[in-house]
Structure formats: C-alpha cells, structure tokens
Amino acid sequence: MTSSSTATGASGLGPWSAIVLLAPLTVLMFAILLYPLGLTLWTSLYDGQLSLRAYAELASSTLFLKVLRNTFEIAITGTLVSLVFGYPVAMHLAAQPPRRRTACLVMVMLPFWTSILVKSFALVAVFGNQGLLNQLLGFLSGGQINLPMMFNRVGVVLGMINFLLPFMILSILGSLLALDRRLILAAETMGAGSLRIFWKIILPLSMPGVVAGVLINVTLSIGMYITPALLGGRQDMMVANLVDFYTRQTLDWTAASATAMALLAISGLLVAMLGRVRGGLSGGPA
Amino acid sequence: MNPLFGSSDVARRIVTVAAWLCYLFLLIPSLIVVPISFGNSGQIEFPPREFSLGLYRQFFTxxxxxxxxxxxxxxxxxxxxxxxxxxxxxxxxxxxxxxxxxxxxxxxxxxxxxxxxxxxxxxxxxxxxxxxxxxxxxxxxxxxxxxxxxxxxxxxxxxxxxxxxxxxxxxxxxxxxxxxxxxxxxxxxxxxxxxxxxxxxxxxxxxxxxxxxxxxxxxxxxxxxxxxxxxxxxxxxxxxxxxxxxxxxxxxxxxxxxxxxxxxxxxx
The missing domain is CATH 1.10.3720.10 (MetI-like)
Structure with a gap:
C-alpha cells in the first residue's frame, strides 16, 4: 500500500492538470445529461405555476394505472421465465470444460451483440402468424393449428426473455463457477442424492448470482420500449410506451414528463437495491 | 467428468435438454435473417424458393x-x-x-x-x-x-x-x-x-x-x-x-x- 501510494505520488497528476482533463466531460454531462433531466422534472412540475397537479392526475388516471400494472406484470413474468430457463443453461455452462464452455458462451452472447431491431424482426419471422413455427405446426396438423404468438402478451414476453436471458445466465454462471466443487464431492461421498445436493448446496450457494440476475432483469425490463411497441398488442403498453404516447399522440408534455419521472424513480430504486446486493456480496472488485 | 451434477445421469440429461432449447432460442433469431435475405419475392419467405440478391439490390438502390x-x-x-x-x-x-x-x-x-x-x-x-x-x-x-x-x-x-x-x-x-x-x-x-x-x-x-x-x-x-x-x-x-x-x-x-x-x- 505504501509503495503504491508513493508511486502515485511521483507519477500522479497535480490538481490543475486533473481539472483540465476532467472539465470537458463534466461540462458535457451537465449540459446533455443533468440539464435535460432537470428540464423534464421542471416540465412535470410547472404549467403556469409550480404544482404537483400532473402527478395527482397520473395517480388517478386509469390509463396510467393499467400501464403501470402491465409493466410490472410483463417485467416479472419475463424475469421469472428467464430465471427458470437461464438457471439450467448456467449449470450446463459451468459443467463444461473451459474450451467447450467458450463455444457455448458464444451462442449466449450472440443475441447480446445483435441489434434489438434485428431480433424483433427475426422473432416475428419465427413466431408470427405466418412465421416459421406456425408454418411447421400447420403442416404437421394439416392446417388445423395456428397459435397467435405475436402482437400480444406472449410476443412481448418472448422478445423480453430473448433480450434478458444472457444477463441472467452470466450472472448465475459467475456464482456457479465460484462454488467450491469439493463440497459436492464431499456430500456425494456421504451419500447425498443429486436432488438433495442441488437443494442444499448448489442453489443456496448460487443465490448471490440469482438475486443479482433477477434485479438486473427487472431493472432492464421495466424501461423497455422497443419490444412492447413492436411485438405487443394494444393491450400490452408499458410505461416507456406511455411516455411516447403522451409526447407524440396527445402532445401533453407535462404528463409525458411526470410519467418519465415516475419511471426514473422506480428504476432508481431498483438500481440502488442492485448496488447494495452487489456491494454486500462481492466485497472485492468483481 | 465434472462433479457439478453429482453422478446422476437423469439430472444431467434434463439440464442438457433445457440448455440446448435456450441456445436454439437465443441463436435462431440472429441467424434466420440470413437465408430470408437471399429470397426474392414481395413477402418474407423461409425457406426462400430461389436464391437471389434482389433484396440487397433494393436496399442499395x-x-x-x-x-x-x-x-x-x-x-x-x-x-x-x-x-x-x-x-x-x-x-x-x-x-x-x-x-x-x-x-x-x-x-x-x-x-x-x-x-x-x-x-x-x-x-x-x-x-x-x-x-x-x-x-x-x-x-x-x-x-x-x-x-x-x-x-x-x-x-x-x-x-x-x-x-x-x-x-x-x-x-x-x-x-x-x-x-x-x-x-x-x-x-x-x-x-x-x-x-x-x-x-x-x-x-x-x-x-x-x-x-x-x-x-x-x-x-x-x-x-x-x-x-x-x-x-x-x-x-x-x-x-x-x-x-x-x-x-x-x-x-x-x-x-x-x-x-x-x-x-x-x-x-x-
């Protein structure tokens, strides 16, 4: 510690050079990040005079309450499905030898690198009414079966988990790889069955990854805009779509700003929880 | 090979099947656009009936x-x-x-x-x-x-x-x-x-x-x-x-x- 701090002393930057280097980005963040956020807050509070009227109207608006309910329903459904399917994938990855694990990880990461618009278009091509899956089902059933899987709740959740799964898998994989394999060997030697090993050792020890993965998924899905707009129906509007609706359709910037501030508060709360979970569990740099 | 599942073959098989379903679900949307893009008709087709670069021509013109x-x-x-x-x-x-x-x-x-x-x-x-x-x-x-x-x-x-x-x-x-x-x-x-x-x-x-x-x-x-x-x-x-x-x-x-x-x- 002492040797590294003397090293910083000799090659460290003086306060003035540091300020010069930090100033441009700081100015940008004030002008293009904090200012628009402040402007949104101001717009939500001020029309002629300062008031909380916009928020009171939101709280009693059936549209807003319905959209809020949709948002939580879709976010929680998407997160749970992604947990149920992500966990086995993480286990499968953890059990592979390093070289095969890298190959499998590429498949998990591919959608992570693919544009959300490409994925949305492709999901319509696979799950749409004339999509690949329905063509197959129709062929097998002689034209009897056609499942509506797009432009409804199912479509939103499918798009959602396609987006969320990589985050869930990577989060759980981290915990599984950190788990001490000798515990499992020991339990097995003592005669524990694999179901018991899973419930008593693997699952409890991977909880940090599960909790972080769930929080990341909920946080990401709460603000989703593209997926519900492209893959959902009229009934599946989420908060982000409502912001757009107020901005473009009804030109009510006050309501749009209040809705955006409500979303910011909810997601801020989730980010704070995530920070606590991460900080409390990892201790060192991740 | 690896003691994560214990020695149970059933558990391993269930996990493997679930994992591969997910790999497919994650992979197919990114890949399916490629064959569709070489089709040539007014609508989205999979598999395309004939190979063509028509859609690319439309894009670039x-x-x-x-x-x-x-x-x-x-x-x-x-x-x-x-x-x-x-x-x-x-x-x-x-x-x-x-x-x-x-x-x-x-x-x-x-x-x-x-x-x-x-x-x-x-x-x-x-x-x-x-x-x-x-x-x-x-x-x-x-x-x-x-x-x-x-x-x-x-x-x-x-x-x-x-x-x-x-x-x-x-x-x-x-x-x-x-x-x-x-x-x-x-x-x-x-x-x-x-x-x-x-x-x-x-x-x-x-x-x-x-x-x-x-x-x-x-x-x-x-x-x-x-x-x-x-x-x-x-x-x-x-x-x-x-x-x-x-x-x-x-x-x-x-x-x-x-x-x-x-x-x-x-x-x-």
Missing part, C-alpha cells in the same frame, strides 16, 4: 434505406471520435490524481448507463426543441456521445489498473514531462483498452434507436429509426437484407473486441 445507413455510419464515427477525446483524458485523470470529489464525478460519468433511455430521450427532445437541434446530425451525435462515454471510461480505467504504474514513475523521475509520459508511456500501454472502448461505442451508436427516434425526423434519420418504423408499419422483406448486413458488422466488431481482450490478458 433505395435512397431512404441507403441514406439512413450512411447517416448512421457517419453518426457512429463522429460519436466514437468525440467520445474518445472526452473520455480517455477524464479516465486518466480519475485514475491518476488525488483530486477530492473523484467519486462523485465518477458517479456522474457512469450515470447515462443507469437512467432509462426513454427518460433521456424525452429530456433531450424537450431540450433540443428549445435549442433548435431537433432532427440535426449534431443533436444525435451529442446525445450518443453522452450515452457511450461510460463504456469507454470503464474499458480505459480497467486498462489503467492493469498497466504498469512503475513505468510512469520511472519516466517522470528520468525527467520526462507530464505530456511525454502520457503520450509515450501511458497511451501505448492503453492501446487495446482504448480500441475495445471505441469499438463498443461505435456499435452502441450504430444500434441505438430510442433516443434517435425521439430526436430525428426525415432529415437526420438513422438506420435503426428507419428499421423501427419499417417493422412497425410495413414489415418489408428488405429488412432481412438490412438485418444480415448489421449482424455481420456486429459480429466482426464483437470478434475484434474479443481478440483485443485476449491480447490484453496475455500481456498482463
């Missing part, structure tokens, strides 16, 4: 598509250059100075990652309509610079953590000026970290749709915004050709990033 692609590349290049010029010096200053309030600044610089994009989209829309920046290239670039700098900072700061601070000390003891130390000692070591950040920023700007949708109209429309309205209103098969081009580009960038990260790991 329609100025609405081609023009928004050029616009997107322009915005992404400008964003990357400006974001690098702002973020690299700031990351260096945060890592190598003892300035009070660094934690607060760091939090400010990371904030764009934590605010939902729709909130930023609305805020910038309100701001730029006052400032006359709506539907201008400069407006989109400014917004994208703000959105991408955190990712460059993360990459560069982790590069600085791994780089050898003793070299900087030695250079300054030998009488090198601060500027010489930065350009001759620090930057060469940071090369891969900066390149990773730059590629990531480029890809993010190229794919960003929500903020661009709020900020652009017909004049400054980027490719993702054009794709968004096309999926929403017409669902033309040209989308398959655009998607294939974008996916190939993303893959190349991803491979570049992975190769660079391998290189830095081998160094340290």
């Amino acid at each position: 329609d100025p609405a598509w081609w023009g928004s692609m050029v616009q997107s590349l322009l915005v992404a290049v400008a964003t990357t250059v400006i974001a690098l010029l702002l973020a690299v010096p700031a990351a260096y200053a945060l890592a190598r100075s003892e300035l009070p309030g660094r934690g607060l600044l760091r939090g400010l610089f990371m904030m764009p990652m934590l605010v939902p994009v729709i909130v930023l989209g609305l805020g910038l829309y309100l701001q730029f309509s006052n400032w006359g920046l709506l539907d201008t290239t400069a407006g989109v670039v400014l917004a994208h610079v703000m959105l991408t700098t955190p990712y460059i900072m993360i990459s560069v700061m982790s590069g600085l953590q791994h780089s050898d601070i003793a070299l900087e000390t030695v250079a300054s003891i030998m009488g090198a000026s601060r500027r010489v130390v930065f350009f001759r000692v620090v930057l060469p070591q940071l090369g891969p970290a900066i390149a990773v950040g730059a590629l990531f920023a480029f890809l993010m700007s190229l794919d960003e749709v929500v903020v661009a949708y709020f900020l652009t109209g017909t004049d400054a429309m980027t490719l993702p915004v054009k794709m968004y309205s096309s999926i929403r209103w017409e669902l033309t098969p040209v989308l398959a050709a655009v998607s294939t081009l974008l996916t190939v580009l993303s893959l190349l960038i991803a491979l570049g990033i992975i190769a660079l990260q391998r290189k830095t790991e081998a160094h340290s």
